[in-house]
Amino acid sequence: xxxxxxxxxxxxxxxxxxxxxxxxxxxxxxxxxxxxxxxxxxxxxxxxxxxxxxxxxxxxxxxxxxxxxxxxxxxxxxxxxxxxxxxxxxxxxxxxxxxxxxxxxxxxxxxxxxxxxxxxxxxxxxxxxxxxxxxxxxxxxxxxxxxxxxxxxxxxxxxxxxxxxxxxxxxxxxxxxxxxxxxxxxxxxxxxxxxxxxxxxxxxxxxxxxxxxxxxxxxxxxxxxxxxxxxxxxxxxxxxxxxxxxxxxxxxxxxxxxxxxxxxxxxxxxxxxxxxxxxxxxxxxxxxxxxxxxxxxxxxxxxxxxxxxxxxxxxxxxxxxxxxxxxxxxxxxxxxxxxxxxxxxxxxxxxxxxxxxxxxxxxxxxxxxxxxxxxxxxxxxxxxxxxxxxxxxxxxxxxxxxxxxxxxxxxxxxxxxxxxxxxxxxxxxxxxxxxxxxxxxxxxxxxxxxxxxxxxxxxxxxxxxxxxxxxxxxxxxxxxx
Numbered sequence: 001x002x003x004x005x006x007x008x009x010x011x012x013x014x015x016x017x018x019x020x021x022x023x024x025x026x027x028x029x030x031x032x033x034x035x036x037x038x039x040x041x042x043x044x045x046x047x048x049x050x051x052x053x054x055x056x057x058x059x060x061x062x063x064x065x066x067x068x069x070x071x072x073x074x075x076x077x078x079x080x081x082x083x084x085x086x087x088x089x090x091x092x093x094x095x096x097x098x099x100x101x102x103x104x105x106x107x108x109x110x111x112x113x114x115x116x117x118x119x120x121x122x123x124x125x126x127x128x129x130x131x132x133x134x135x136x137x138x139x140x141x142x143x144x145x146x147x148x149x150x151x152x153x154x155x156x157x158x159x160x161x162x163x164x165x166x167x168x169x170x171x172x173x174x175x176x177x178x179x180x181x182x183x184x185x186x187x188x189x190x191x192x193x194x195x196x197x198x199x200x201x202x203x204x205x206x207x208x209x210x211x212x213x214x215x216x217x218x219x220x221x222x223x224x225x226x227x228x229x230x231x232x233x234x235x236x237x238x239x240x241x242x243x244x245x246x247x248x249x250x251x252x253x254x255x256x257x258x259x260x261x262x263x264x265x266x267x268x269x270x271x272x273x274x275x276x277x278x279x280x281x282x283x284x285x286x287x288x289x290x291x292x293x294x295x296x297x298x299x300x301x302x303x304x305x306x307x308x309x310x311x312x313x314x315x316x317x318x319x320x321x322x323x324x325x326x327x328x329x330x331x332x333x334x335x336x337x338x339x340x341x342x343x344x345x346x347x348x349x350x351x352x353x354x355x356x357x358x359x360x361x362x363x364x365x366x367x368x369x370x371x372x373x374x375x376x377x378x379x380x381x382x383x384x385x386x387x388x389x390x391x392x393x394x395x396x397x398x399x400x401x402x403x404x405x406x407x408x409x410x411x412x413x414x415x416x417x418x419x420x421x422x423x424x425x426x427x428x429x430x431x432x433x434x435x436x437x438x439x440x441x442x443x444x445x446x447x448x449x450x451x452x453x454x455x456x457x458x459x460x461x462x463x464x465x466x467x468x469x470x471x472x473x474x475x476x477x478x479x480x481x
Contacts, residue, residue: 053478107149145345188473202281204253300476304392311387314384318377336352
């Protein structure tokens with residue numbers, strides 16, 4: 001085959017590759033279209049401006065030193081956070097791998113081989129009739145000693161490798177935002193559990209006080225029974241009420257243990273007592289949070305930024321998948337020494353070997369696998385876009401829900417406080433009426449029971465108030481700075 005024929009074949013193949021490249025599907029990259037609202041709707045009296053509590057460090061937001069120390073411990077020991085840090089390391093290594101693909105791969109090779117060919121073959125007959133040097137025939141068998149450097153490089157003419165590297169960088173940054181999202185949730189979980197623990201402490205103190213009041217009432221009933229003013233039934237009813245409150249005490253103690261263990265799990269340590277503020281929890285006042293405007297969520301919420309980076313990576317994946325339709329251009333080279341005898345191995349230039357080749361290769365006929373991967377990349381891109389929109393929508397709704405909760409809990413707490421005050425006054429009245437035989441023991445019992453339930457509900461409302469403020473701080477994107 002002459003050179004002219006080879007050139008024609010090469011030109012035909014190149015033309016076929018170009019024709020196939022013209023049939024590549026176009027890239028369609030839809031953009032998110034869900035607009036961010038101007039405000040969160042029902043603000044419940046909270047002023048809407050650009051001041052945002054999410055800009056505060058969690059150390060400044062939480063003023064209870066016991067809670068600050070617990071969060072510090074959680075950030076050092078929490079296993080979920082450590083797992084997320086390893087995911088960041090994996091993503092960082094993938095970026096390094098993608099960068100390496102942009103550069104030529106260079107290696108060294110040292111080889112030793114032996115070859116014995118048949119005497120009655122073209123190669124064997126040629127070797128037998130050839131002298132390496134005058135009077136020295138080609139050895140049989142023939143040894144082969146090689147020492148060489150070799151290199152391979154895929155020239156990134158379509159930006160396939162560059163886009164793959166950019167996608168890896170976006171995914172690395174998304175894992176960093178994922179870590180920040182874990183941080184915000186971890187801090188909120190620790191704070192909520194801490195406030196729940198303080199609320200349970202307060203509830204336990206209320207039950208203790210109630211038990212003492214009920215015991216005093218039981219003594220009065222016993223005295224009145226001896227005076228034949230009440231029957232044994234009244235005594236048994238009061239005694240049953242004391243037993244009921246004592247049983248509730250152990251129920252609360254169990255909840256305290258469960259909450260302490262939950263906190264210890266978040267802190268990455270085995271069961272132990274949780275140090276905490278022992279002052280009156282009902283006297284604590286939740287801080288007032290400034291929410292800013294919804295568009296600030298795009299910069300403050302780690303989950304939104306993570307979804308945005310995942311969307312950017314998915315768009316680059318589509319470009320990488322599309323580049324697979326184009327022919328790839330590879331360059332390979334080698335340089336070294338090769339001889340049948342070690343003494344000739346460094347003899348220059350006779351033992352020197354070198355090669356340089358360029359390959360242009362691409363799919364011609366069966367491209368169904370490439371098409372399927374391109375379609376998958378497009379589908380994943382749409383998934384990432386919808387996930388981004390959903391994340392923004394969820395963030396706005398979470399903030400709106402917590403704002404509503406804060407306003408309603410504040411109103412509920414004020415009404416519950418008035419209810420407790422009224423019922424405490426009614427206890428005094430019922431006791432006086434009972435002593436004057438103008439009220440029966442059931443009225444006294446029901447009044448004491450109502451007071452206990454109202455006080456416990458008041459404590460529960462106070463806990464919910466602190467949890468709502470903590471959740472709002474988390475939902476606005478605070479805690480990871």
